[in-house]
Amino acid sequence: MTLRADSARVRARMLAAARARIAAGDVELPLNAIAKDAGVGVGTVYRHFASRQALLESLAADSYRELIAEAAAAADNPDIARGLRNLLRAALRCQLADPALAAVLAAPECQCAETLALGRELGMLSMRVLDRARAAGVVRADVVADDVRRLTCGLQHAVRSGDDDGTAIDRYLEIVLRGLRP
Template identity: 55%
Template structure:
């Protein structure tokens, strides 16, 4: 367990220093452990990224639960989407974990299921209030938000709020 913690600490330090490559061989060397030790804990870069993203995932789940408890479900959804988008823009690796179709770690799958459960509750409340169209589920919202994140990253940084507004408008029932 100490080796795993050391590997994660070194990976965080590398990211903080601007090295986003997260090369497992280099991390092993910097952590003072064998390459096999790193690969035993993290079979590939994505597994390491998932482990590094766990804290952000927990924050997002907490925010989703708060959004479910909000008096106005549409306002809660808007706040949640803004929070998630900001985290994704701040941390491209976290965005990659949210976008990923398959998780390496069971903990990530469990957190994704927890997030989806909260978002589903929020969408159900918003639908009951007539604010969200039928047929949209938590996975749809996550994928759409990933698309907004990509659009903002590819040159629309100043248009973040516009793109988020378009997403929210698209989630509303047809007129």
């Protein structure tokens, strides 16, 4: 759907206000506060974003696309073990860089049609990676794309909860990769 120019500017202000809140550590994103920060009425926020989840999904769309590009590269990597590792690292990196994406990937379901389409695309690419990895003996036969999503969400939480020197990412990735092996 194409927005009128004034509506697009208002939407951009609301997204900027939400991004500023997330950057400040507020991932709750109360829509009343977003409206106030953007200088609009709360009804305007609800016209653009039916819920907090819809707002999060809009904020995460670019990072979701970046993750899909990483999944496509992993699926095409001639070394599927490296491709799988790269995909897990990219999923973790994207979630750490974008708390909105982390929240969207951790949510049980999506609200926006665009997010549903992005999720299907990521799932299909992830399954391509996993199918190739299974065929090469790199992962267990029972691992599915949703397992990978849940594991990277857990890794993201584990990394955020610690205060280490940055080595946790590699250590946790290695633990998960060992657990995925047959």
